[in-house]
Amino acid sequence: MTEANRILLGVNIDHVATLRQARGTRYPDPLKAALDAEEAGADGITVHLREDRRHIQERDVRVLKEVLQTRMNFEMGVTEEMLAFAELIRPAHACFVPETRQELTTEGGLDVAGQEARIRAAVERLARIGCEVSLFIDAEPQQIEAAARIGAPAVELHTGRYADAHTPAETARELARIRDGVEYGLSHGLIVNAGHGLHYHNVEPVAAIPGMHELNIGHAIVAHALFVGFKAAVQEMKLLMVGAASRR
Ligand SMILES: CC(=O)[C@@H](O)[C@H](O)COP(=O)(O)O
Numbered sequence: 001m002t003e004a005n006r007i008l009l010g011v012n013i014d015h016v017a018t019l020r021q022a023r024g025t026r027y028p029d030p031l032k033a034a035l036d037a038e039e040a041g042a043d044g045i046t047v048h049l050r051e052d053r054r055h056i057q058e059r060d061v062r063v064l065k066e067v068l069q070t071r072m073n074f075e076m077g078v079t080e081e082m083l084a085f086a087e088l089i090r091p092a093h094a095c096f097v098p099e100t101r102q103e104l105t106t107e108g109g110l111d112v113a114g115q116e117a118r119i120r121a122a123v124e125r126l127a128r129i130g131c132e133v134s135l136f137i138d139a140e141p142q143q144i145e146a147a148a149r150i151g152a153p154a155v156e157l158h159t160g161r162y163a164d165a166h167t168p169a170e171t172a173r174e175l176a177r178i179r180d181g182v183e184y185g186l187s188h189g190l191i192v193n194a195g196h197g198l199h200y201h202n203v204e205p206v207a208a209i210p211g212m213h214e215l216n217i218g219h220a221i222v223a224h225a226l227f228v229g230f231k232a233a234v235q236e237m238k239l240l241m242v243g244a245a246s247r248r
């Protein structure tokens, strides 16, 4: 494998916690899922500590930080509460995401262009504890330009619209938007990741995009794990991604 066709998988374990929180039980344990994912070849573990604590809890994040062999990607809203928590936990990576309480799942990208000063200050604050911040944005030129302008090292392009596309033409259009976004991000010196709504049937074209660094995938892996087990679900996803990236 060369540097040009290397791709990383960040496994999002939020949805293991969703199942646990639904009953208020101690199981299934997202920590076990994280360790199994690492053994199966995950390059990192992603968790989103939502303001409403609907899935991942603070304790999960604390313990994960102690036990992970790879690295934590801490998804967070850009709030004082989350920034202070991140400073306590000191994750290797954080990803700033937009958040509303009513949404079923993360609906759009962060509006970096509309709040540059606030987001620049937050990126700088976490850089001071050695945390590399990525910004979860739509693949739009003005958002990519703003991310580069404020000095964020990385972006994660929101693939939700691609995943939700209903026709082949719509899918092709959304894929082209992501491909253009990767190219534009790279030309601005950014590390470019992507994620949201990716699954076993739509991941390959995204993994095949030249320059794509990492994909963060959760819901589909957790769902597939019900039938094949967590390690097998992670392995299958990684194989698809690596295969697609090798054809770049
Ligand atoms: C930002 C993002 O895409 C992830 O946080 C993912 O959305 C997690 O699932 P929920 O949106 O259901 O919390």
Ligand SMILES: NCC(=O)COP(=O)(O)O
Pocket: 012, 046, 156, 194, 195, 196, 197, 198, 216, 217, 218, 219, 220
């Ligand atoms: N940032 C995207 C992510 O972590 C996983 O999203 P999903 O695969 O659970 O939709």
